[in-house]
Amino acid sequence: MSLSSMTGFARSHGSSGPYTFEWELKSVNAKGFDFRMRLPPGWDDVELVARKRAAELLSRGTVYANLSVKRAGALSTVRINEEVLNSILKVAADLAGKIDAVAPSVDGLLAIKGVIEVAEPESDEAEDKAARVAVEAAFEQALASLIEMRKREGVTLGEILSLRLDEIEALAKKAEAAPGRKPEAVKARLAEQIAALLEASDRFDADRLHQEAIMIATRADIREELDRIASHIAQAREMIGKGGAVGRRLDFLSQEFNREVNTCCSKSNDLELTNTGLAMKNVVEQFREQVQNLE
Structure with a gap:
């Protein structure tokens, strides 16, 4: 099953007896599914069938459906x-x-x-019934075209999201390899700060400062956040690979990405690591924006 976008447009037209008609369907982003119709007078019976069919095939997006009907040779x-x-x-x-x-x-x-x-010209019941059947068939055709366009857009979105995941993974590896996050580098920086404090005053307890330094170094480690980011990447790739209506789940995952990256930035006490975290945050935001378009 492929991914689908929530945006699309489709038209279909046809004729039956003295009637000619045209459907126009348009869908845009939405948190849930909303179907809105505009029908000419006397064609209300079509709404129930069209609404039911759209709800069966679409799960997200606001869909606008407009039907126009003309009757040839129908002079008052x-x-x-x-x-x-x-x-x-x-x-x-x-x-x-x-x-x-x-x-x-x-x-x-x-x-x-x-x-x-x-x-008004008298209507023929048989002609009207045949026209309603033809109009419903034309709606089915327009709906199929709309779904096909949404799927084509979904393929493009899937490719973009995969590229963003690759970028996030590369930045996470760069953060993991950053010299500034190595325990030795963290301890060295803390040791320098402790030495400066001891030189400034003899009232500091060197052992106590050493214990505090170890605790700070432990809290500054982003190993756990990097592991969770790797897990989120794997989950996102699996969802994109399976396809279907995964927009909500990927949106939630993008929020989790953002939370982990923010934590990495807040824990960082190294300029290179901070810059890497900010770059990762920017890519995560791009990922989230594209996810908003998915069904």
Whole structure:
């Protein structure tokens, strides 16, 4: 199973009887799954099928689905409501003998509400049913195209994430090999500091300072953090290799990466090691940003 991005775009179109239609699907990043539809009047029955199918195939991302439908040769008919018109003419004739008024004009009469009626074309039940089936099939096609695009994006993201993991691993090895983190180097620096303190005053207990130095050297060791970073790298590579909807898990892992790197930086008392930790922190942030795009 391959990785999938949460971003994608797809279109599909078709026709059935007098109907022509087009689907447009767009998906963007989101913490969960959200499906939003816009349908023309009279096509609400399509929503249940489309929403159910999208939820079956997608687990993350906000998906916007828009359906447009046109009906060819479906002209509305206009007719005059004779009953309403006759009633208005009768009232006009009665008023003509009572008040001095201009006789009603044709355009004035037609402008009166209810005189002209616009009748929508009658629909054919069989045609409408066939059109709904075709529209649902077109949605399936658009959804498949959207998923395919998300998978292509996922392949690219997987390659980028693998490169970032390689960079993190190389920096972790560089940190491990840094001369400044060797116990001898740490003890030497502490010994220099202790010697400076003893020269400045004779009130310091040399044995006590030596014990404190050993404890500080132990706390400054980043062996445990480097081991956890190596473990996180192995887990991340395994997830990327298996694919599927691993975005949330990789996002959590990127937070763990960041925590370990921060600890390495805080423990460091060597400039080279600090610079390596900061470089690693930058790559971890790049890794996390790309993970945000994964399903």
